Amino acid sequence: MNSQESPATQSTDASARPAGPRSWLREHSEIGVSVLLFLIGVLVLADALTMDVDIAQRGPVGPKTVPIAVGIGLLVIAVLLAVDVVRGGHGEAEGGEDVDLSEPSDWRTVLLLAGVFLGFAVLIGPLGFPIAGALLFWGAAFALGSRQFHRDPLIAASLALVTYYIFNNLLGVPLPGGPLMGVL
Template structure:
């Protein structure tokens, strides 16, 4: 009887394929590296007004985040190359034998895309309410009597907090004069 260990590696790359498979976490390192370079490039080429009120300017946080991403990518790559492996996902509410629920993923993606398109013409309160209601529906809630009211309340509270209390202007849309 032939087992998997009895079969020699294929000519011209069988061991390379298995090395890449064993070190697949390096893909995450590459993603973090690219994201860190992107954030740092964007931060360092940012056009900023010279007059600054304190020691911390608008470039500080993006530079720290970009540098942190680069450090994390390097440390993770070092760990993977030394033989470190990520733990398999586990938990009492996760069934790894079940396939991914692509319907939910696609519904959520559509809801987010729809909110992004509608936020400018309808304003944040309406687009946000549709976002919250659509996300609740995509995740399985079917309470038509309650969900729209909760979504509208969440959206209005979020709009009020950001627009009026934090000073972050959000598009108001047709409700701009009412709120």
């Protein structure tokens, strides 16, 4: 500070400056997101590198490739975000979508979707992917507001069967077939 400044000017300058590490963290709160992304990236990489693969690899891309790529991607994004935030970058405030932030959360939809996913996890073993997947797709459409009862189950069944066929027959990723095991 200049020695020629008045005491009133010096006190306003001091109050305008944030004091302490707590205010720095408040101004750079996006650092928390980058730390979380970094930790998830480390977890994904550690899990991928310690994965015990018993199946024979077909071609140059094995079962570890995608998790390793995702883990590296998470680490790179975390570092780039942290550098951007430290240099003064900030995320834009919410406001571009047609979301009214003053409205409460739609817990009915959240709970319905959670129930649909839980039901899928329970039913995939005994019913197989085609039936459980159809229930998942139809239940998610219903939870999100679709009431086309003549159309939605047909689309859900088609999506489930196509997904099952692609993964099971074309990609070689075995999904449980359930009662339809011999048919498909």
